[in-house]
Amino acid sequence: MNPLHRSDTRLAIDMGQRLLRAVEARVRRGSIDVLRAISVEAPDTLDTSDPVAVGAWMRDALAAAGIETNRATFAVNREAASHKRLVLATTHAEDFADMTRLAMLRELGAAAEGVEIDFVPAGIEDGGTVVHALAVPRREIDFIRRMAEQARVRVARISLRTFGTAALLETLDDGAPDDSLRLAIDWTGEGLELCFVSGGQVRHSRGAELKYQRDAGAAAESAVTEVRRSWAAWRLSQPEVTVAKSIVFGEREVVRRIAGGVEDAVGPIVELASHPRVHGRTEAIDSCWPLAGMLLEQSLRRPRFDVAAPRRAPDLAARRRMRAYAAVGAIGISLLAGWTIGAKDLGALKARAVDLGEKAEGAKAESQRFKREYFRAAHLAAWEEAAPHWLDLLVDVGAFAPDQTRVVFDLFNGTLDAGTVRLVKEQDKATRIAVRRPTRVTVEGEARERTAVDGLREAFLKDQRFSLESPGTDRVGGRRLPMPFTFILRPGGAAPGAATGSGAGTSSGTAAPAGAGAGA
Structure with missing residues (x-):
């Protein structure tokens, strides 16, 4: 087999009491291409109740037919399962599993022991939810698992053969309205199934096991009897319903006899020879049509039954x-x-x-x-700005002298000392340089008498504008007056020329070089 096609190739298997039916097809979106279809009778020596023996024989039969797909959908016959259409009084999806199981347990009664139940939601009706429920005995599922294990085939899904039949009827383009009722009669050689489908849903189905007979006439006779019985039972419950179309499929010679034998009761019946969505080797299908329908069901991309992994109630915790x-x-x-x-x-x-x-x-x-x-530039600027008002100082000092007949000033010498430089840091302002340059004034003069010199000295001492650094020099013999004197004054307080006297030599920002002076 081409490995490029292995991923989309599927296999459907139905193992009956004596017959093995299998269809291998390539599943596409909405259709399938049949690659192989077989219907093989088991040897009389095979114990069909032994899953190990059946699985070993199945492995050889599939290999002989050239079937290599190792993952399969297994079919369960209608007579071995229970299918119900239920209306649940809820629309909450988390309640479907528990409510479906309870309803099926009530329907099955004592037969509910040891069954697996799966369901598929099918719409809303009368404020509730319609579900199709399927119950299959666990022994059937275990038999299939053991048989598949021995046949070296993995179980992809286990479902009812009837739903393959329903998929064929649902997708059959026969011109009839979608909600019309269709009947399918599926003869397998070992059993018979009647399936009524309308609106894409299985409305009723019934299955019966038949004895396998190699003689076509005898097989058709037993099938006709069972069809008439099943039809009569359904007609009693649905006397007013009209079947739009009836189809039969199976081995051609037998189904022709079945159609002729029940036509008077059921109406015209046609044999299914082809299907618009089933392509490939359809001439080899015959009794395997429902298996092709099960593979076609996978291509429809919708919820499907699988009792091998049934839907469970959600674990809220x-x-x-x-x-x-x-x-x-x-x-x-x-x-x-x-x-x-x-x-x-x-x-x-x-x-x-x-x-x-x-x-x-x-x-x-x-x-x-x-x-x-x-800072070098700021330093120079601070020195340049530290220039005292020498004339104002001269006027202030001269104001201390009494009349010129008693005291005469000979010398006024102003000296600007080097002083100190410091950085001033103020909040929210730039750092600046401040220069303090002490000013010193030397005054020399002559007085007529000592008392005049003492009075002048006392005046300087009392005045807050000046501080007398030197008490002066007591000398005798001036040029004009007999009592010479020398005073060294340091201004302090108000600025020179103000009402309180001269100011100190403090500057901010710029300063002048030391040693500048004025004399009078």
Whole structure:
């Protein structure tokens, strides 16, 4: 087999009491291509009640037919299962499983022991939910599993053969309205199934086991009897319903006799020889049409029965756990994402910090040079601004002299000392340089008598504008007057020329070089 086609190739198997039927097809969207179809009679020596023996024989039969697909859908015959159409009084999907199981247990009674129940929702009716329920004894499922294991075929799905028949009728383009009732008579050689389908749903189905007979006439006679019995039972419950179309499929010679034998009761019956959605080797199908329908059902992409893995009621505790796990996972992912983004941003910030540090280190020397130049200029400006008002000081000192017949000033010498320089830091203001330059005034003169000199000295001592640094020099013999004197004054207090006298030599911002002076 081409390995490119292995992935979409499916296998359907129906193992009866004596006959093995199988269809291998390539499943496409909405259709299938039949590759192989076989109907093989088991040898009389085979114990068909032994799943191991049947599985070993099946393996050889499939291999002999060239069937290599190892994953199959297994069919259960209608007579071995129970199918019910139920209306559940709820529309909540989480309640379907439990309510369906309870309803089927009531329907089956004592036969409910040891069955697997699956269901498929089929719409809304009268405020409730329509479901089709299928119950299959667990012993049948176990038999299929053991048989498949021995045949080295994996069980993909276990379903009712009837639903393959229903899929064929549903997709049959025969011109009849979709809601019209169709009847399918499926003769397998070992059993007979009647399936009534309308609107894409199985409305009624009935199956009966028949004895396998190699003689076509005898097989057809027993089949006709069973069809008449099943039809009569259905007609009693549905006397007013009209069947739009009846189809029969199976081995051609037998189904022709069946159609002729029940036509007077059922109406015209046609043999299914082809199907618009089943392509490939359809001439080899005959009694395997329902198996092709089971594979066609897979191509329709809709809910299907599978008693091998039936639908269960949701585990609400598990759902809460999963929500908690999801929340924890979301938190973990968020934390991991946050940590990842943070680590990335931190790395970027560190790289930027290193880059800025390198730039700052490179600019540090330039910044320091700029600061030196700035404070050098500010220092010079502060010195230039520290210039006392010498004329005002001269006027203030001259005001202390009595009349010129008693005291004469000979010398007025102003000296500006070097002083100190300091940095002044004020909040919200730029750092500035302040220069304090003490001012010293030397006054020399002559007096007529000692008392005049003492009075002048006392006047300077009492005045708050000046401080007398030297008490003066007592000398005798001046050029004009007999008592010479020398006073060294340091101004302090109000600025020179003000009502209170001269000011100290303190400057802010600029200063002049030391040693400047004035004399009079």
